[in-house]
Amino acid sequence: MSHPDSNAAHACSPYPGMVPTAVQTRTRVVEQVQLAHDTYRIRVECPALAKQVVPGQFFMIRTANSEPILGRPFALYDTFLGPDGTPQGIDFAYHVIGKATKLMVHWTPGDAVEIWGPLGNGFPVFEGRRLLCVGGGIGYTPFLAVAREAAGQRAYGTRAASESGRKVTLLYGSRSRSHRADLSDFDGIPNFSVKLSTDDGSEGHHGFVTDLVQQEFASADRPDAVYCCGPEVMMRAVARLCEAAGVPCWLSLETPMACGFGACFSCVTRVKVDEEPGWDYRRTCIEGPIFPASSLVLG
Structure with a gap:
């Protein structure tokens, strides 16, 4: 070593x-x-x-x-x-x-x-006009790099730099103002905005972050895609809202894992397949952690 x-x-x-x-x-x-x-x-x-x-x-x-x-x-x-x-x-x-x-x-x-x-894999490079990122608790953390890439501010890996002008909105939910993360690292990203929700109403919208998702889908400036990360129950709700609205959605699963390279099978998640009985297991560390929401059996 x-x-x-x-x-x-x-x-x-x-x-x-x-x-x-x-x-x-x-x-x-x-x-x-x-x-x-x-x-x-x-x-x-x-x-x-x-x-x-x-x-x-x-x-x-x-x-x-x-x-x-x-x-x-x-x-x-x-x-x-x-x-x-x-x-x-x-x-x-x-x-x-x-x-x-x-x-x-x-x-x-x-x-x-x-x-x-x-x-693992990464989020697809966003090529639309407006991207909606939805995070709950610690689940906002993947979206700093996502927003910088989508806005054309940074390039990652071997990916080409994105064109500037794309809009990125972060919807972020937390238990209370005292539990909200410091989002100052997002300052300076062009065409970026953030909307907050808290369970106790101490900051931003009083309620769940999924309420904000519904508001975005009802607005004239609907997003072209949604990237989501956070508690499982929140991600299931966001995925269902996206399916109903016809908006593509990708989820970053936070499944507990032991090895990280697919040997232990401790991080499996259910995905839809064509064969009976209609679903199979995939390893989050190998086939994920990013999955199209439409490919998952959300339960």
Whole structure:
């Protein structure tokens, strides 16, 4: 394994269906900041991986040489750029919910971590006129890179830069104002807007974020597509609203996973198939985590 400061990476032998360019490397923490109640953004240095990843993909991360043995999956929040404008590393956002994330809170600049990726697929490049991103709780985090790419502000991986002029709206729901994330990282994205909802009415719309989705579909400026991430019950509701409105929808599933490369089958989700009995399992880490909502058995 490489020294943390070398940023060297070694190629893994990919399992069938795994991203062939996925690599495992030991690197170091650059920065950690708090975004909301029990929610943090951590930055790690890994130029090679930062040049490959696209919005919607994820990485497995763990502390080097310590428990827990298994890494934890974290979706791309964004890449960060060096003085010359080239990607230098990855930003992740996480919510403190278990042993691993409780340990991550104590990571400081210079700490060694192991990272493996990029894994999974990404959101499709948006080519319409107006994109609606719907996030609940920590589920807003994939949409910083999505919005920057769709608006033509940034390019990711080998994708060509999008044309400018596309509109992106983020609908973000949280329990209360105190639990709302700091969305200042979205400042400066052209043609971007955000609408908030809180369960207790302490900020924005008093109610669920799905209420805002219905309002958008009823407006004259309907979106051409919806990208969604958050609690499962919220995503099911958004998918049904999109189906009724005839608007294409993609979901970023947050299914718990152990290995990240398809060997353990702990992250399976049900998808529609033509054969009897009408559905089959797909691994979120390999065939996902991004799925067209129309392909899923939502229950």
